[in-house]
Amino acid sequence: MTAQILDGKATAAAIKSDLTARVAALKERGVTPGLGTLLVGDDPGSRWYVNGKHRDCAQVGIASIQRELPGTASQEEIEAVVRELNENPECTGYIVQLPLPKGIDANRVLELMDPAKDADGLHPVSLGRLVLGIEGPLPCTPYGIVQLLRHHGVEIKGANVVVVGRGITIGRPMPLVLTRKSENATVTQCHTGTRDLSAHLRQADIVVAAAGVPHLIKPEDVKPGAAVLDVGVSRDEHGKIVGDVHPGVAEVAGWVAPNPGGVGPMTRAQLLVNVVEAAERAAADLSEG
Numbered sequence: 198m199t200a201q202i203l204d205g206k207a208t209a210a211a212i213k214s215d216l217t218a219r220v221a222a223l224k225e226r227g228v229t230p231g232l233g234t235l236l237v238g239d240d241p242g243s244r245w246y247v248n249g250k251h252r253d254c255a256q257v258g259i260a261s262i263q264r265e266l267p268g269t270a271s272q273e274e275i276e277a278v279v280r281e282l283n284e285n286p287e288c289t290g291y292i293v294q295l296p297l298p299k300g301i302d303a304n305r306v307l308e309l310m311d312p313a314k315d316a317d318g319l320h321p322v323s324l325g326r327l328v329l330g331i332e333g334p335l336p337c338t339p340y341g342i343v344q345l346l347r348h349h350g351v352e353i354k355g356a357n358v359v360v361v362g363r364g365i366t367i368g369r370p371m372p373l374v375l376t377r378k379s380e381n382a383t384v385t386q387c388h389t390g391t392r393d394l395s396a397h398l399r400q401a402d403i404v405v406a407a408a409g410v411p412h413l414i415k416p417e418d419v420k421p422g423a424a425v426l427d428v429g430v431s432r433d434e435h436g437k438i439v440g441d442v443h444p445g446v447a448e449v450a451g452w453v454a455p456n457p458g459g460v461g462p463m464t465r466a467q468l469l470v471n472v473v474e475a476a477e478r479a480a481a482d483l484s485e486g
């Protein structure tokens with residue numbers, strides 16, 4: 198039997214419809230959420246993602262503040278834009294699109310952001326809050342994955358989850374999100390140093406594949422009925438996405454999140470959730486006085 202689809206497009210559309218009402222309510226209270234983006238360089242993929250984020254903002258009523266620098270921008274020039282966004286009252290939350298060009302210290306840039314305006318959940322303060330169990334913005338892709346599974350009724354509580362990859366946007370924060378009391382999964386993190394990846398994968402009820410290695414996850418690695426989420430992005434010679442999951446996995450798994458159309462739209466939806474939640478917190482602070 199072929200796996201059922203974890204449909205990121207439809208789930209993201211439902212989240213956006215809820216957010217549209219919440220943004221309208223915020224505006225009635227005199228608060229207009231505004232998402233800022235900083236794009237450095239001309240990578241076509243990054244530009245596509247940033248443009249998509251602003252299209253989403255327009256759909257739900259969030260204001261857009263777009264900043265761009267050439268790929269030759271210095272650390273100081275990038276940091277000057279970060280300082281400007283920190284001060285800009287119209288920008289209630291923002292992101293620095295990753296990756297930054299080679300030679301730029303991305304951690305220094307992220308640390309300079311005002312943590313109260315971190316829309317990505319990737320600021321060291323936000324990640325620290327996640328470790329400590331304090332409320333704050335959650336990393337967009339990991340929490341988008343949780344929402345996608347919940348929306349389709351895939352049980353996370355008690356599940357054995359294997360996360361493949363340890364990058365900053367997905368692999369590293371994913372286990373932190375999944376092992377919170379509210380998710381309560383048991384997580385194994387695999388990476389290039391893992392000795393027998395297949396042995397780990399075969400035990401998994403849920404696989405999050407974020408290694409960036411084309412077709413790394415083969416049908417014979419997957420437990421029948423498991424949920425497999427493909428988050429890897431490699432490109433073929435025509436620029437088409439090749440994910441981490443072999444197409445044959447759909448014949449073994451119970452659920453698959455396709456790529457494109459699975460986790461990507463959820464990343465964008467969760468970004469909007471973070472912006473709206475921050476604006477709601479600000480509105481509550483305002484009314485408290």
Ligand SMILES: Nc1nc2c(c(=O)[nH]1)N[C@@H](CN(C=O)c1ccc(C(=O)N[C@@H](CCC(=O)O)C(=O)O)cc1)CN2
Pocket residue numbers: 242245246249292293294295296317337338366438456457458459460461462464465
């Ligand atoms: N500051 C950040 N940088 C990056 C993040 C992030 O969360 N914050 N994640 C990725 C890129 N990303 C968001 O920025 C992102 C990736 C994919 C998608 C998406 O909707 N993809 C589509 C397919 C797109 C295509 O055809 O190329 C899909 O999966 O259907 C949205 C956002 C790295 N950088």
